[in-house]
Amino acid sequence: QIAVVGSINMDLVFKTPRMPLPGETLMGHSFHQVHGGKGANQAVAAARMGADVHFVACVGDDVNGKSCLQALAQDGIRLDHIRAIANTATGVAGILLDDAGQNCIVLTTGANALLNESDIAGASNTIAQAKLLLCQLETPLDTVAQAINSAKQADVKVVLNPAPAQALSDQILAQVDYLVLNETEAAELSGVAVTNVESAAVAAAKLQQRGASVVLLTLGALGMWVAASDSSYFLPAFKVEVVDTTAAGDTFVGSFAVAIAEGQDLRAACMLAQSAAALAVTKFGAQTSIPLRDAVERQLHN
Numbered sequence: 001q002i003a004v005v006g007s008i009n010m011d012l013v014f015k016t017p018r019m020p021l022p023g024e025t026l027m028g029h030s031f032h033q034v035h036g037g038k039g040a041n042q043a044v045a046a047a048r049m050g051a052d053v054h055f056v057a058c059v060g061d062d063v064n065g066k067s068c069l070q071a072l073a074q075d076g077i078r079l080d081h082i083r084a085i086a087n088t089a090t091g092v093a094g095i096l097l098d099d100a101g102q103n104c105i106v107l108t109t110g111a112n113a114l115l116n117e118s119d120i121a122g123a124s125n126t127i128a129q130a131k132l133l134l135c136q137l138e139t140p141l142d143t144v145a146q147a148i149n150s151a152k153q154a155d156v157k158v159v160l161n162p163a164p165a166q167a168l169s170d171q172i173l174a175q176v177d178y179l180v181l182n183e184t185e186a187a188e189l190s191g192v193a194v195t196n197v198e199s200a201a202v203a204a205a206k207l208q209q210r211g212a213s214v215v216l217l218t219l220g221a222l223g224m225w226v227a228a229s230d231s232s233y234f235l236p237a238f239k240v241e242v243v244d245t246t247a248a249g250d251t252f253v254g255s256f257a258v259a260i261a262e263g264q265d266l267r268a269a270c271m272l273a274q275s276a277a278a279l280a281v282t283k284f285g286a287q288t289s290i291p292l293r294d295a296v297e298r299q300l301h302n
């Protein structure tokens with residue numbers, strides 16, 4: 001059993017030949033409505049890896065919220081700790097994706113910003129009974145800190161994906177068993193610009209000095225840097241054809257959490273997560289691209 005505390009968003013994706021200028025109306029190629037949000041994506045990734053996932057989150061009382069919950073239920077995710085808030089919009093991400101593969105995103109947090117201390121208190125038994133707690137930073141930092149506290153009190157392992165990038169105290173970092181982050185987030189938290197494997201190693205070491213136990217720094221198509229207490233090493237990514245990198249990080253984090261909850265060793269857990277993330281890159285969208293365990297294992301053992 002895994003507990004996820006995090007965000008739920010509806011992604012509204014416009015494919016466009018190029019980015020519009022201020023005041024311009026531009027004909028797009030197509031429109032896609034995709035279920036997203038870092039918390040929800042990671043919960044889905046964990047569920048598709050076979051875990052029993054309990055999700056603590058907020059939606060609005062609108063059609064987007066209903067649609068997102070329906071999708072989560074289809075993946076077998078437990079929704080008992082999701083609160084639907086009256087007169088509030090569900091989180092929405094408006095995404096422009098151009099022919100060059102660049103994106104521009106406007107995010108409105110909506111109900112995600114209202115996840116509060118009573119939501120966490122109400123889920124404290126579920127968190128205490130979990131093998132592992134998984135959090136990101138698309139919900140208020142106070143509530144994330146409270147969730148981490150309740151996990152630590154019950155001796156539950158904590159995986160934190162500090163995304164979107166945001167400053168964190170050493171006190172929070174010291175409570176995190178596995179800090180999983182990309183180049184941007186690592187730069188924000190370590191002060192080291194991460195551009196290659198060497199700088200990744202430096203940044204990860206800094207984050208360990210700040211208190212994080214294990215640091216996993218993902219490096220996109222390159223792979224990842226693993227920094228544990230006894231050893232640090234690079235692991236290459238799987239080679240795949242890129243369609244859309246949305247949710248690569250989320251798929252990595254959710255799958256990694258399941259492997260750790262199952263008791264896999266660190267290297268094996270990282271490779272399982274990289275296999276899942278690489279498959280997510282080969283398909284369009286957020287939750288639409290997250291693979292099932294069978295495919296992930298097949299690629300891993302090929």
Ligand code: ADP
Nearest residue numbers: 182218219220221223237238248249274277278
């Ligand atoms: P984020 O989406 O948070 O920026 P990354 O881009 O670092 O995260 O991707 C996370 C993981 O997903 C990487 O460590 C890698 O294993 C996998 N991945 C990402 N992009 C690719 C790619 N183009 N080819 C293969 N694997 C990829």
